[in-house]
Amino acid sequence: MKRSRRGFTLIEVSLFLAISGLLLVGVIAGTQSSIVSQRFKDSVQNYVEFLRSVYSEVNNPQSPADGRSDYVIYGRLVSFGQNVSLTGERIPEYEQRIYVYDVVGSSANVGTGAAADTLKALNANVVIENKDESGKNIVGVNFAGNVKEYIPTWGAAIDTTKNGELFTGSILIVRHPRSGTISTLISSPSVIQINKIVTEANQTKDFSKVKTILTDSLNTFKTQEVDFCVNPNGVGFKADVRRNVRLLENTRNASGIELINQDDDENRCLK
DSSP: OOOOOOOOOHHHHHHHHHHHHHHHHHHHHHHHHHHHHHHHHHHHHHHHHHHHHHHHHHHHHOOOOOOOOEEEEEEEEEOOOOOBBBTSBBTTTOOOOOEEEEEEEEOOOOOOOOOHHHHHHHBBBBBEEETTTOEEEEEEEEEEEEEEEEOOOOGGEOOSSSOOOOOOOOEEEEOOOTTOOOEEEEEEEEOOHHHHHHHHHHHHOOOTTTGGGGTTTTGGGGOEEEEEEEHHHHHHHTOOOOOEEOOOOOOOOOGEEEEEEEEEHHHEGGO
């Protein structure tokens, strides 16, 4: 007797498609979660490497970008919270840009005082007068040496320990002209609006404020420990997974930058 062959029923096909769909959704969700997690790790590590690179540059200084011998680079100023870009444009509230400037001063012989006092004696600044080859002043001012703009990767933000509050202020990393000792000084939360001051000076031709941008604020800098919280949610958002990057007090090299474990009691970004 010949047996009849029968295919899948509509119910069986529907069940197969439903189960396959659920499995596919699970795979996609797991992959997406993995991608987000990896991007967060990358943004944290990228910020750590950014800070370490600044210390490396201070320990291995280059000549000013314009090649002038009457200025010496003594370190870097890392600035958080400025509201104007290098080109004078307003920075949107949903963006965070961090700027790094060369700190330059005269090459005069100075004493062995504290870093801030020494910089003041050297008339240190983050901008230089614009001169032609003959040494004659040209209208306008330039930033000293190299200026870098750093933006946290993958939409992350650098917060304070207060959840959702952006870190503002400045980090001054300088090398003493005589001893060569590296000092780290912090001024926070006040912001030195360097880009804005320079932009306005070049527009109005009044450069009086530019000449003392750094020396006017040196008394606000001090040695202290700083906790940065890398926020994966971006600017202005709260997050319970922020990662703690710590800059130890008076750090002298890249080893003073610590990445605190997420489940460590020392993680101040989760408290």
